[in-house]
Every structure is written in C-alpha cells, then in structure tokens.
Amino acid sequence: MLNKTDHEGLKQTITESVYQYLKEKGIEIDAIPAIILTTPKERVHGHLSTNIALQLSGMVSNNAREIAQFIVKELKKSNEEVFDKIEIAGPGFINFYFKKDLLYTVLHEITAEKNKFGYSDIGKGEKILLEYVSVNPTGPLHVGHGKCAAVGDSLSKILKAAGYRVSTEYYINDHGKQMDVLGQSVLVRYRQLLGEMLEFPENGYQGDYIIALAREVLDKYGIEFKGKDDSETIQFFKSYAQQRILQDIKEDLALFGVEFDNWFSEESLFTQNKVYPVVDRLRQEGFIYLDKGALWFKSTDFGDEKDRVVTRANGEAAYFASDIAYHDDKYKRGFKTLIDIWGSDHHGYISRVKAAIQALGYSRDSFQVLLVQFVTLVRAGKTIGMSTRGGQFVTLKDLLKEVGKDVARYFFLMHSHDSHTEFDLDIAKSQSLENPVFYIQYAYARICSIIKKGETNNIALNDTGKEQIDLKLLDKKEELEILKKLINFKKIVERSAIQRKPYLIAGYLHELASLFHKYYTEHKVITRDKKLSEARLYLISSVKIVLENALSLLGIDAPEKM
RNA sequence: GCGCCUGUAGCUCAAUAGGAUAGAGCAACGGACUUCUAAUCCGUAGGCUGGGGGUUCGACUCCCUCCAGGCGCGCCA
Numbered sequence: 001m002l003n004k005t006d007h008e009g010l011k012q013t014i015t016e017s018v019y020q021y022l023k024e025k026g027i028e029i030d031a032i033p034a035i036i037l038t039t040p041k042e043r044v045h046g047h048l049s050t051n052i053a054l055q056l057s058g059m060v061s062n063n064a065r066e067i068a069q070f071i072v073k074e075l076k077k078s079n080e081e082v083f084d085k086i087e088i089a090g091p092g093f094i095n096f097y098f099k100k101d102l103l104y105t106v107l108h109e110i111t112a113e114k115n116k117f118g119y120s121d122i123g124k125g126e127k128i129l130l131e132y133v134s135v136n137p138t139g140p141l142h143v144g145h146g147k148c149a150a151v152g153d154s155l156s157k158i159l160k161a162a163g164y165r166v167s168t169e170y171y172i173n174d175h176g177k178q179m180d181v182l183g184q185s186v187l188v189r190y191r192q193l194l195g196e197m198l199e200f201p202e203n204g205y206q207g208d209y210i211i212a213l214a215r216e217v218l219d220k221y222g223i224e225f226k227g228k229d230d231s232e233t234i235q236f237f238k239s240y241a242q243q244r245i246l247q248d249i250k251e252d253l254a255l256f257g258v259e260f261d262n263w264f265s266e267e268s269l270f271t272q273n274k275v276y277p278v279v280d281r282l283r284q285e286g287f288i289y290l291d292k293g294a295l296w297f298k299s300t301d302f303g304d305e306k307d308r309v310v311t312r313a314n315g316e317a318a319y320f321a322s323d324i325a326y327h328d329d330k331y332k333r334g335f336k337t338l339i340d341i342w343g344s345d346h347h348g349y350i351s352r353v354k355a356a357i358q359a360l361g362y363s364r365d366s367f368q369v370l371l372v373q374f375v376t377l378v379r380a381g382k383t384i385g386m387s388t389r390g391g392q393f394v395t396l397k398d399l400l401k402e403v404g405k406d407v408a409r410y411f412f413l414m415h416s417h418d419s420h421t422e423f424d425l426d427i428a429k430s431q432s433l434e435n436p437v438f439y440i441q442y443a444y445a446r447i448c449s450i451i452k453k454g455e456t457n458n459i460a461l462n463d464t465g466k467e468q469i470d471l472k473l474l475d476k477k478e479e480l481e482i483l484k485k486l487i488n489f490k491k492i493v494e495r496s497a498i499q500r501k502p503y504l505i506a507g508y509l510h511e512l513a514s515l516f517h518k519y520y521t522e523h524k525v526i527t528r529d530k531k532l533s534e535a536r537l538y539l540i541s542s543v544k545i546v547l548e549n550a551l552s553l554l555g556i557d558a559p560e561k562m
Numbered sequence: 563g564c565g566c567c568u569g570u571a572g573c574u575c576a577a578u579a580g581g582a583u584a585g586a587g588c589a590a591c592g593g594a595c596u597u598c599u600a601a602u603c604c605g606u607a608g609g610c611u612g613g614g615g616g617u618u619c620g621a622c623u624c625c626c627u628c629c630a631g632g633c634g635c636g637c638c639a
Contacts, residue, residue, distance in 0.1 A: 312637040348634040450598045521603040
C-alpha cells in the first residue's frame with residue numbers, strides 16, 4: 001500500500017504483480033528488472049510513470065501493452081484511494097495520477113521534517129571515505145582546486161543526507177622530493193633578498209608566494225641563515241614553508257566553507273611503517289617482480305596498460321607505493337566504499353590504483369574516482385591564462401574576494417563535474433538577470449518577505465491548527481506544479497547521491513525557484529481572504545524549507561533579505 | 563601512436579539507469595510595476611544532438627568508424 005509520497009510501497013506492489021504475471025503465463029526468468037518510477041516531463045503523462053512492461057516485453061517477448069494491462073489490473077485492486085487514474089500509454093508505459101489530496105500531504109511532511117525533509121536512508125549507513133582536493137602543499141589553491149572542493153564538500157553533504165556515513169579526508173603529499181624543492185626555493189629567495197647573487201633553481205617554484213614566504217622568514221628570523229645552505233637550514237625552510245602553505249590552504253578552504261574530518265599525512269605512512277609491508281604483501285602474493293634493480297607491480301594483470309614501479313632502484317618507495325598503502329589503510333579503517341575526487345589530468349592514474357586495490361583483495365568497484373574537468377576563467381569575453389609554470393594563476397582566494405563564496409560554489413556546482421566549466425567573472429559578479437545564484441536566493445528572500453507581511457497583517461501559521469488549513473484551496477495550476485516539484489525533492493537527493501552528481505541539486509533549485517517566481521507573479525499570497533492566505537502561506541513556507549535544504553546541500557546561504 | 567574525457571539553439575549548459583513532442587538561462591525582438599522586493603514574469607524566434615553506419619518497440623544516451631577540442635602516457639608527485 002502506498003503511503004504518502006514515498007514510492008517504495010508502489011514499487012513493491014508492482015514487483016508483486018510482475019511475479020504474478022510471470023506465474024500465470026508460466027514464464028521463468030532469472031531476475032526481473034528493478035522497478036523505476038520516473039516523473040514524466042509532460043504533464044499529460046501523469047505524476048509518475050514506469051516502463052517496466054516495456055522492459056519485460058523485451059525479456060519475455062510478449063506484447064508490452066498486454067503486460068501493462070495485467071499489471072494495471074492488479075494495481076487497481078489495492079490502490080484505489082491513492083490514484084485518480086492509472087493508464088497505459090504509448091507503447092506500454094504505465095502512468096499514475098495521484099489523487100489531489102495526496103499531493104497535499106507533502107506539505108505536512110515538509111512541515112514535520114523541516115530541515116530533514118529530503119533525507120533518506122538508502123545509504124543504509126554504509127561507510128564511505130571521500131577524499132578530495134589533496135593538493136600538494138607547495139603552493140596556494142587555485143580556481144580549479146576550488147571546483148574539486150565544491151564538488152567534494154557538496155557530495156559529502158548529499159551522501160550524508162541519503163543515509164551514508166561519510167568521512168572526508170585531505171591527503172597531504174608531504175613526503176617526496178618536491179618538498180625539498182620547495183624548501184630550496186624559499187631558501188634561495190631568502191638569500192636573494194639578502195643581496196646574494198644566486199641562480200634560482202630551474203625546477204624551483206616560481207610564484208610570488210615563495211618570495212612572500214622568504215620575506216616572512218627574514219622578518220621573523222633576520223639574517224640568521226645568511227650564506228648558509230646546509231642540510232639543517234634546508235630542513236628548516238622546508239618544514240617552515242610546508243606548514244605555512246598548508247595553513248593557508250586550510251584558511252582558504254575555511255573561507256570557502258569547506259572543512260575536512262581528517263588531514264592525512266603521507267609522511268605518517270612512512271613513520272608508522274605502513275608502506276613497505278604492503279609492498280611485501282603484494283610481493284608474497286606474486287604481484288611484484290624485480291627488473292633493472294627496481295620493484296615493479298604487475299598492474300597489467302588487472303588491465304593497466306603497463307606495469308608500474310613501486311620501489312626504485314635506489315631503494316626509495318615511489319609515490320605509487322605510498323598511495324597503495326594509503327588506500328589499503330582506508331579499507332583497514334573500515335570504509336566500504338572509497339571515493340576520490342581528482343583533477344582530470346590524473347585520469348591515467350586510475351587504472352593502476354584500481355589494479356592495486358584488486359590485488360590487495362578488495363573489490364575493484366568499491367574504489368570510485370570522480371574526475372573533475374578544468375575550469376576556464378573568462379573576463380570580458382576573454383579567457384584568462386592559468387599556467388602554473390610561470391606562477392601565474394588565479395587563486396581560489398582571489399576568486400572568493402571577487403565574487404564571494406555563494407556565487408563561486410554555485411558556479412562550480414551548476415554543471416556536471418565532468419564537463420569543462422567556463423567561469424564567466426562578469427556574469428558571476430553581476431547582481432542581476434543572468435546570475436542564477438541571485439535568482440534562487442531572491443526567491444527565498446521573497447518568501448521571507450511575504451511571511452513577514454503576513455505576520456504584520458495578523459495572518460501567520462502557528463504550529464497548532466495546521467490541520468485546519470483548507471488545502472483544497474490550493475487548486476491553481478501553479479500551485480499543483482509546485483507541489484509536484486516538492487514531492488520530487490527526495491528523489492533528486494537520492495539520485496544525486498547514487499550517481500554522485502551534486503549538480504542535480506543545483507538544477508532542481510533553479511526549477512523550484514522558477515516555479516515560485518511564476519506563482520508569485522500570478523497569485524497573491526496575502527489577501528483579504530484569510531483562509532486562502534493561510535493555505536498559500538503554508539505552501540510557500542514549504543517551498544522555503546525545501547529551498548533552504550537544497551541550498552545547504554550545496555553549502556550556499558539562504559538570505560532572508562536581499 | 564595508444565588511452566581517458568568532451569562535442570546538443572548564436573553563447574553557457576540540461577535532458578532523471580535506453581523512454582513519450584530534445585529543454586532552461588543569456589543574447590535578439592515584443593509585452594507586464596498605484597500590487598507580498600521588476601534581482602521578477604509572459605510571449606516570439608532559434609536544432610539533420612560534430613559526420614556516417616549499426617543494435618531495438620524506441621538512441622543525445624549503447625556499439626563501430628571518422629572529424630574536432632581538452633588531458634594523460636617518468637625508477638616525478
């Protein structure tokens with residue numbers, strides 16, 4: 001029996017009638033396809049639709065409409081009070097039309113669940129480790145990292161809302177050669193500031209932030225390191241630079257509203273001796289061989305295009321080795337699913353990590369990588385260059401200063417993460433028209449304004465007496481559209497969690513805001529008619545809650561006034 | 563050369579696990595403020611979904627092939 005706007009009951013009934021059909025026809029198949037209920041684009045196709053009969057007809061080679069007829073007959077037996085109409089359309093779609101009363105119940109649900117409306121438990125408490133950003137602490141975050149941060153942070157919120165137990169983590173690559181290069185770069189800048197004539201190392205980090213760090217050391221420690229270049233001095237500059245840069249990264253992320261549950265140091269894998277045992281284990285299981293003095297992992301056994309070095313001829317562990325150990329460690333901490341968010345330039349790295357994970361005995365599919373495509377900044381119609389090589393890039397901090405957190409987040413989240421983002425600074429800064437963030441926030445502010453007006457006119461919703469509101473007064477076309485959209489929210493959250501697509505929430509927000517703006521123009525909420533005003537207030541209060549919830553899944557504020 | 567991603571309206575992007583008539587915003591044109599914020603709304607116009615084959619009841623979506631763009635192919639991290 002269908003209950004409220006939850007579709008699980010309906011799916012169950014459909015499943016049963018499918019079995020009934022197969023039984024009567026004496027057909028046996030391995031498994032019936034999952035029942036999928038979609039919301040049709042066209043209103044004439046009902047509130048909900050399923051293509052199960054079409055799918056089945058392919059499998060059992062019977063006429064789809066005939067199957068649909070059987071299913072509908074079964075469904076009608078038990079769902080009379082729920083549906084106005086169940087009909088078969090086109091080649092064999094089954095379309096459901098809710099009774100209007102049922103549409104209204106979503107308002108009670110929203111009011112009761114408030115900021116938990118849209119939450120579900122499809123994740124069943126499964127433990128997921130979500131790792132993202134993980135930028136090397138050798139320089140500031142730039143705009144592209146901002147996109148990864150926005151996607152990761154939002155995804156973690158969405159997954160939590162869908163009932164997963166999510167931990168977020170930033171992996172600090174503080175082990176390899178690059179840290180020495182960093183220390184050396186700052187040291188040279190420091191000595192140059194003191195007037196020494198020194199060549200800047202060819203592979204050094206050239207950005208202005210390196211000079212700024214050198215100046216900082218000079219301010220704090222004076223000429224203490226003048227002319228010195230011993231291992232102790234390098235060590236100092238290395239750790240100083242690393243700590244400061246990491247601190248800046250944390251600050252930038254905090255400005256962006258992003259916080260991690262855990263900061264995981266690569267170095268700790270070595271100090272806790274976790275790297276070599278994993279390599280040994282793979283070796284014992286025959287996945288490692290020796291060639292030209294180096295140890296190679298046989299990733300080709302698992303579909304990678306070539307084998308990969310884990311231990312170099314000089315005995316040092318390659319980056320890949322610590323990464324294997326790191327991912328092994330994630331599983332050992334009890335996570336069932338690992339999601340890594342990487343810049344798309346790392347895509348060549350996926351198959352070797354998957355290979356290692358498989359070799360270690362974990363399921364290949366339990367490790368998922370989301371590749372985030374590049375961001376292009378556009379100003380006045382022209383692309384802004386972002387080469388890191390010359391140290392010329394727009395930092396996340398600069399972007400936040402220019403357009404603010406909410407706009408930056410929305411722009412990163414409004415499109416699919418695996419399509420290139422074109423970030424138009426002129427649109428982002430514009431306070432009107434084309435800026436979708438303001439469009440959405442404006443809808444929210446308008447609702448707040450109406451509610452306030454209602455209060456001054458002595459029309460307000462109090463917690464008691466909501467049952468007395470005459471919901472049947474909400475019979476306008478625009479109102480029914482909004483109700484259907486509200487009902488959809490839970491499904492959108494689930495889908496965006498399962499498919500790891502935060503941008504679905506962004507799209508939903510825009511649609512809901514649009515429906516509201518339309519409604520606002522067509523109908524007045526606060527009128528002389530008190531009953532009607534109350535009913536409409538109840539509706540827009542629900543819209544307000546859902547806007548709030550959706551915005552919070554994206555990490556965007558909902559301003560009461562604009 | 564091999565591999566991954568992308569190609570949809572003039573521009574930026576959608577299209578819910580292969581579903582019904584491919585939709586939004588911007589830009590263009592024409593309308594709507596004595597009204598709860600016009601940062602809004604309504605209308606018009608705009609398409610051989612990069613090209614060509616295939617799979618099936620049905621393809622923007624899957625397969626093959628070609629074209630264009632991005633990225634990657636270290637005993638770097």
